[in-house]
Amino acid sequence: MTRKQRRLTLIGAAGCVLALALGLVLFAMNDTIVFFNSPADIQAKNVRPGTRFRLGGLVKEGTVRRNSDQQVTFVVMDAEGSIEVSYKGLLPDLFREGQGIVAEGVLESPSIFRADTVLAKHDENYMPREVADTLKRQGHWQGEANASPRTQ
Amino acid sequence: MLVEAGHFALALALGLSLIQFVVPLWGARANDPVLMAVGPATAVAVLICIAFSFLSLTAAYVTSDFSVLNVVENSHSTKPLIYKISGVWGNHEGSMLLWVLILALFGSVVALSRNSIPARLQANTLAVQAAITIAFLLFVLTTSNPFTRVVPAPVEGQDLNPLLQDPGLAIHPPLLYIGYVGFSISFAFACAALIDGRIDAVWARIVRPWTLGAWAFLTLGIAMGSYWAYYELGWGGWWFWDPVENASLMPWLAGTALLHSTVVMEKRDALKVWTILLAILTFSLSLLGTFLVRSGVLTSVHSFAVDPARGTFILGILIIFIGGSLALFAWRAPLLKQGGLFAPVSREGALVVNNLFLATACATVFIGTLYPMALEALTGEKISVGAPFFNVTFLPLIVPLLLLLPLGQTLAWKRGNFLGAAQRLYVAFGLALLAALALLAFEHGGPVAAPLGIGLGLFLVLGSLNEIVTRSWSRGNSLSTVWRRASGLPRSAWGTSIAHAGVGLTVIGIAATAWGVEGLGTLKPGQSLKAGAYEARLERLVPRIEANYRDDVAVMTISRGGRELGTLETMKRLYVTRGMPTTEAGIMTVGLGQVYASLGEVQPDGSVGVRLYHKPLVLLIWLGSVVMAAGGALSLTDRRLRIGAPARAKPGPAAAVPAE
Numbered sequence: 001m002t003r004k005q006r007r008l009t010l011i012g013a014a015g016c017v018l019a020l021a022l023g024l025v026l027f028a029m030n031d032t033i034v035f036f037n038s039p040a041d042i043q044a045k046n047v048r049p050g051t052r053f054r055l056g057g058l059v060k061e062g063t064v065r066r067n068s069d070q071q072v073t074f075v076v077m078d079a080e081g082s083i084e085v086s087y088k089g090l091l092p093d094l095f096r097e098g099q100g101i102v103a104e105g106v107l108e109s110p111s112i113f114r115a116d117t118v119l120a121k122h123d124e125n126y127m128p129r130e131v132a133d134t135l136k137r138q139g140h141w142q143g144e145a146n147a148s149p150r151t152q
Numbered sequence: 153m154l155v156e157a158g159h160f161a162l163a164l165a166l167g168l169s170l171i172q173f174v175v176p177l178w179g180a181r182a183n184d185p186v187l188m189a190v191g192p193a194t195a196v197a198v199l200i201c202i203a204f205s206f207l208s209l210t211a212a213y214v215t216s217d218f219s220v221l222n223v224v225e226n227s228h229s230t231k232p233l234i235y236k237i238s239g240v241w242g243n244h245e246g247s248m249l250l251w252v253l254i255l256a257l258f259g260s261v262v263a264l265s266r267n268s269i270p271a272r273l274q275a276n277t278l279a280v281q282a283a284i285t286i287a288f289l290l291f292v293l294t295t296s297n298p299f300t301r302v303v304p305a306p307v308e309g310q311d312l313n314p315l316l317q318d319p320g321l322a323i324h325p326p327l328l329y330i331g332y333v334g335f336s337i338s339f340a341f342a343c344a345a346l347i348d349g350r351i352d353a354v355w356a357r358i359v360r361p362w363t364l365g366a367w368a369f370l371t372l373g374i375a376m377g378s379y380w381a382y383y384e385l386g387w388g389g390w391w392f393w394d395p396v397e398n399a400s401l402m403p404w405l406a407g408t409a410l411l412h413s414t415v416v417m418e419k420r421d422a423l424k425v426w427t428i429l430l431a432i433l434t435f436s437l438s439l440l441g442t443f444l445v446r447s448g449v450l451t452s453v454h455s456f457a458v459d460p461a462r463g464t465f466i467l468g469i470l471i472i473f474i475g476g477s478l479a480l481f482a483w484r485a486p487l488l489k490q491g492g493l494f495a496p497v498s499r500e501g502a503l504v505v506n507n508l509f510l511a512t513a514c515a516t517v518f519i520g521t522l523y524p525m526a527l528e529a530l531t532g533e534k535i536s537v538g539a540p541f542f543n544v545t546f547l548p549l550i551v552p553l554l555l556l557l558p559l560g561q562t563l564a565w566k567r568g569n570f571l572g573a574a575q576r577l578y579v580a581f582g583l584a585l586l587a588a589l590a591l592l593a594f595e596h597g598g599p600v601a602a603p604l605g606i607g608l609g610l611f612l613v614l615g616s617l618n619e620i621v622t623r624s625w626s627r628g629n630s631l632s633t634v635w636r637r638a639s640g641l642p643r644s645a646w647g648t649s650i651a652h653a654g655v656g657l658t659v660i661g662i663a664a665t666a667w668g669v670e671g672l673g674t675l676k677p678g679q680s681l682k683a684g685a686y687e688a689r690l691e692r693l694v695p696r697i698e699a700n701y702r703d704d705v706a707v708m709t710i711s712r713g714g715r716e717l718g719t720l721e722t723m724k725r726l727y728v729t730r731g732m733p734t735t736e737a738g739i740m741t742v743g744l745g746q747v748y749a750s751l752g753e754v755q756p757d758g759s760v761g762v763r764l765y766h767k768p769l770v771l772l773i774w775l776g777s778v779v780m781a782a783g784g785a786l787s788l789t790d791r792r793l794r795i796g797a798p799a800r801a802k803p804g805p806a807a808a809v810p811a812e
Contacts, residue, residue: 009496014508017549021512024545025519032540035533054536070672070752070761089672090752090761093386093724093733104536133534 034104040081042107049107055085055115056102064097076101076113087115155220158208159299162249165201165256166289168194172259172282176275180348188271191278192263198285199260206240206253209298213240219305222246222298228311228729230699238322239312244446244462245298247325251442252288254326254333258362259285262337269358276344277337284336287469295462311700311729320380328373328400332438334366335407339435342428343477346484351424356417359431361788363414367407368784374400375777386735386750388670388765390773393542398521399441405514406434409507416500419565423500425485426507432481436474437514443470444521498568502560509553516545554608554659557652558615562622580618584611598667605663612656616649647787654779661772664745670765676758683764686747687711691719693760701727703736704754706762710740710747717742722749722762744771 036054037047047053055076063075063084073086074097085103095101095118105115172194179187212220213236216229226243227236235242241250259281262274269277292298341359345351377400382390391397410430416423447463494500520537528534558580562573588607595603623645624638669684680689688708696703703723710717722738738749745768752761 006494006496010504013496013505017508017512021516021545021549024548025516028520028541028544029523032537032544034536034538036535054534066755068674070674090386090735090750090763093735 036102038078038081039076039083040078042083042110043081047107049109052104052106054102054104055083055113056100057082058100059095059097061097076103083113084111085113085115087118089116089118091118154208155212155217155299155301158205159297161201161205161208162289162293162299165198165205165252166286166293168198168201169282169285169289172198173279173286176282177279177347180272180275180279183272185271188275191275191282192260195256195259195263195278195281198282199256202249202253202256206249209246209249210237210240213237216309218307218309219301219303220298221300221302224302224306224309226312227309228700229308231312231317232699234319234322235312235317239316241325242312242316242321243298245292245296247329248288248292248296248446249298250326251329251333252285252292254329255281255285255288255336258333258337262340270354272348273341273344273355273358276347277340280340280343280347281336284340284473287472291462291465291469295465308729311727314701314725314727314730314732314734315384317727318380318384320376320384324373324376324380327369327376331366331368331370331373331407332400332403332441334362334369335403335410335431335435335438337362338366338410338431339477342431343480345428345488346480349484349487351428351488353418353421356414356427360411360414360418363407363411363431364784364788367404367411368781368788370400370404370407371777371781371784374404375774375781379774383737383739384734386737388737388748388750388763388767390665390770393520393537393539395521395525396445398517399444402514402517402521403434403437403441405510405517406430406437409510409514410434412503412506412510416503420494420500422494423504423507424488424490428485428488429481430507430511432474432477436470436477437518439466439470439473443467495567497563497570499560499563499565501568502556502563505556506553506560509549513546513549513553516549517542520545551608554612554655557612557655558618561616561619561648561652576622577615577618580614581611583614584608595667602663602666605666606660609656609658609660609663612659613653614656616652616656620646620649642790644787644790647783647785647790649783650786651780651783654776654781654783656776657772657779658776661744661769661774661776664769664772665767668765668767668770670763672761672763674755674759675762676760681762681764683747684766685712686764686766688720688747688749688762688764690760690762693754693758696723700729701725704751704760706738706749706751706760708738708749708762712742717747720747720749722751724751724754741771744769744775746770 034052034054036056037045039055039057041047042055057076057078060075060077060082063073065073067073069088070090071086071088072091073084075082076085077083085105086108087103087105102119103113103115104117104119105113108114172191175194176188176191179185179190209220209222211217212223213227214233216223216227216236218224218227222243222245226246227239231239239246241247259278262269262277262281338359341355341362345355374397377397378390381392382388410427413423413427413430417427443463443466447466520541524535524537558577559570559573562576563570584607587610588603591603591606592600620638620641623641625634629637671681671683673679673681675681675690677690677692680687682688688710691707691709694705694707696705703725705721705723707719707721709719718740720738720740723736725734725736726732727734735750740747745766748765748767750763752763754760
C-alpha cells in the first residue's frame with residue numbers, strides 16, 4: 001500500500017466509526033430522552049397517557065397512603081396543579097410529606113402517574129433543582145430559608 | 153494559631169508557584185541551566201507548604217477545633233476518628249485542598265526525577281504544572297478558604313453528611329484525585345513538548361508511566377465510587393449513568409486511549425500529534441469533571457454547597473486551560489515532525505482502532521452528559537438522559553472494541569497477519585462460544601444478554617492469557633522451560649494480559665446482572681420473602697444506639713433451598729445531629745454473588761418494607777477493575793521503566809524499541 005492509500009484507509013475507518021456514533025446518538029435522542037414536567041405542565045402541554053417522563057413537585061400533606069405489598073400512592077402538586085402518583089417499592093429515605101421529589105414513570109391516565117423510580121436526595125436540605133425552578137417560576141419559592149446556613 | 157499558619161503556608165505556596173511558573177519557562181527559552189534549576193527547587197518547596205497547610209487543617213479536624221467554620225460545618229466531636237480525618241476532604245474546601253496537595257506532590261516527583269528527564273522538558277513541564285497549581289490555589293484562597301474562623305465558636309459541630317461517614321469515602325476521593333491530577337502531568341508534558349516544538353519516543357517513554365499510574369488510580373477510584381454507591385445508597389445499583397459518574401468515566405475513556413497511543417509512540421514513533429491532543433483532552437475532561445461536580449451545576453452527593461462564584465471561577469479555569477492548551481496545540485502542532493505511517497493490519501493499526509472507538513465512545517458520553525445542560529441553558533426545556541440513551545449509543549461502540557481486543561493484542565508490530573492472529577485465538581474463541589451456548593441452553597428462556605456477555609468476557613480473559621501461553625509454550629517443551637520463558641517475559645506483557653483479563657472479568661460481572669432477581673414485600677418478624685432461589689426470614693427488629701446515630705436493625709436469616717446460609721443485618725439509621733435517615737444495606741456474599749437486602753420505613757404496626765436482591769457474580773464488576781489496576785501497576789514495574797530513558801549517545805527511536 002502506498003502512503004496515500006494507508007492514510008485514506010485510516011480516514012475512511014475513522015469516518016465510518018464517527019458516522020455510526022452520530023447515527024446512534026441521533027437515534028437515541030429521538031427515542032430515549034425523558035422530559036421533565038410539573039403537575040401543571042401535564043394539563044398545559046396536554047401530555048398523552050402512555051408517555052414516559054419525569055414528574056417533579058411537592059408531596060401533598062396527608063395524601064400518602066400505604067397499601068399492602070409496598071404499594072404507595074400520594075399526590076404530587078405544584079402551585080397550579082396536582083396529580084396522583086402510584087408507586088410500588090421502597091420510598092427513599094428522605095421522602096416526606098411536604099418535600100420536593102422527582103418521580104420517573106408513565107402517565108397511566110390523565111389523573112394517575114405510575115412511577116417506577118422515586119428520587120430523593122443525599123441531603124436533608126434537598127429540593128430537586130427542577131422542582132425549585134418550577135416553584136420559583138410560579139412565585140412560591142422560599143428556598144433560601146431552606147438552604148443550609150453557609151457563610152463565606 | 154496553627155490554622156493561621158496553615159492559611160499563610162497556602163498563600164506562600166501561591167507565591168512560590170508564581171516563581172515556579174515564570175523562572176523555569178524563561179530559563180528554558182534562554183537555555184540557562186541555572187534558571188531552569190529553579191523549577192525543581194520551588195516545586196519541592198510548594199509541596200512542603202501545601203502539605204503543611206493540609207496537615208494543619210487535619211489537626212483542626214482531629215482536635216475538633218470548632219472555631220474553624222469548615223470544621224463546624226462538617227465535623228462533630230462524637231464522630232469516630234477515621235471520619236474526623238476523612239471529613240477533611242468530605243467537603244468542598246477540604247477536597248480542593250487535597251486536590252492541590254496531590255498536584256504539588258506530583259509536581260515534586262517530576263522535579264526529583266532529575267536524571268531521567270531532559271532539563272528543558274522538565275523545566276517547561278514544571279512551569280505548566282505550576283500554572284495549574286496557581287489557578288487552583290487562587291480558587292481555594294479566594295472562593296473556598298477552609299481556614300475561615302467563626303466567632304463566637306459554637307460548642308458543637310454540625311456533623312458530616314451521614315452518607316459520607318463511611319470507609320468508602322476515606323479512600324474514594326484520594327484515589328480519584330490521584331487519577332485526575334495524574335493526568336495533569338501528561339498534560340503538562342504535552343504542553344511542554346508543544347512549547348519546545350520537539351517530541352520523540354523519549355517523551356513517550358517518560359510520559360507513559362505517569363499516564364499508566366494515573367489511569368490505574370482512576371480505575372480504582374471509579375470502582376470504589378461505584379461500590380460505595382452500591383452499598384450505601386441502598387438501591388442495589390452500581391452505575392446510574394449519572395452526570396457525576398460520567399464526569400469520571402470520560403477522563404477514564406480518554407486516558408485509556410492515551411495509554412494505548414503512547415505505546416504506539418514509544419515503540420513506533422508514530423501518532424505523535426494525536427497523542428499530544430489526547431493528553432490535552434484527557435486532562436481537559438478531568439477539569440470538566442471537576443467543574444461539573446464542584447460548581448453545583450449538578451445536584452449530587454458531591455455538590456456540597458452551591459455557590460455561583462465558585463462555578464464561575466472553575467469555569468474560568470476551564471476556559472483558560474482548555475482554550476489555552478488547544479490554542480497552543482493549533483499554533484505549535486504543525487511544527488512537530490510527523491511520525492511514520494503504518495500498515496492497517498498490525499499491532500499499531502489495532503491500537504489506532506482502539507483509540508478510534510474509545511474516543512468516539514467518550515464523545516457519546518460527553519454528548520449525553522452535556523446535551524441536557526446545554527438544552528436547558530438555551531431553551532429552558534428540562535430533559536433527562538439516562539441509561540436507555542447510553543445503552544443505545546455507548547454499548548454498540550464498546551462491544552466491537554472488546555471483540556477486537558484479543559485480536560489486536562495478538563497481532564505483531566509493523567506488519568501483522570490477520571488470519572494468523574485469528575488462528576492463534578481459535579481455541580479461546582471456541583471455548584468462550586461453547587460456554588455461551590451451554591449457558592444459553594442451561595438457562596433456557598432466561599435473558600439472552602447474560603450468556604452472550606459472559607461469552608464475550610470469557611473470550612477477553614482467555615484471549616488475554618492466550619498471549620502469555622503462546623509466547624512461552626511450544627510443543628514438546630518441558631513445564632520448567634515453559635515456566636522459565638513465561639517468567640522471562642517482560643512485565644509489561646504480563647501487565648497488558650492481566651489488565652485485559654480484568655476487563656473481561658468486569659464484562660462477565662456486568663453481563664451477569666441480567667440474571668439478578670429481586671423480591672419486595674412487607675414483613676413482620678417471622679415472615680419471609682423470596683428473591684429467586686434465596687429466601688430471607690425477618691427474625692427480629694431491634695433498636696440500637698451508637699455515638700452519633702440510632703439504628704433500627706432488622707436481623708434476617710438467609711436460606712437457599714431450605715438450607716440456612718447465615719444471618720445478615722440491615723438497618724434504617726438516623727443521624728441525630730442532622731436528623732437525617734439513611735438506609736444501610738445488608739449484604740451477604742455467596743461465592744462471587746451477593747444477597748442484598750434494604751429496608752423501608754418501620755410502620756407503626758411493627759411491619760417493615762423489605763427489598764431483597766440476589767445478584768450473581770456481581771463482585772466481578774469491581775474485582776475486574778482491581779485486576780485492571782493491578783495489571784497497570786505490574787506494567788509500571790517493567791524493566792525499561794525502572795531503568796529510565798535510553799542513553800543520550802544513541803538518539804533516535806531505533807534505540808528505544810526493544811525487540812518484541
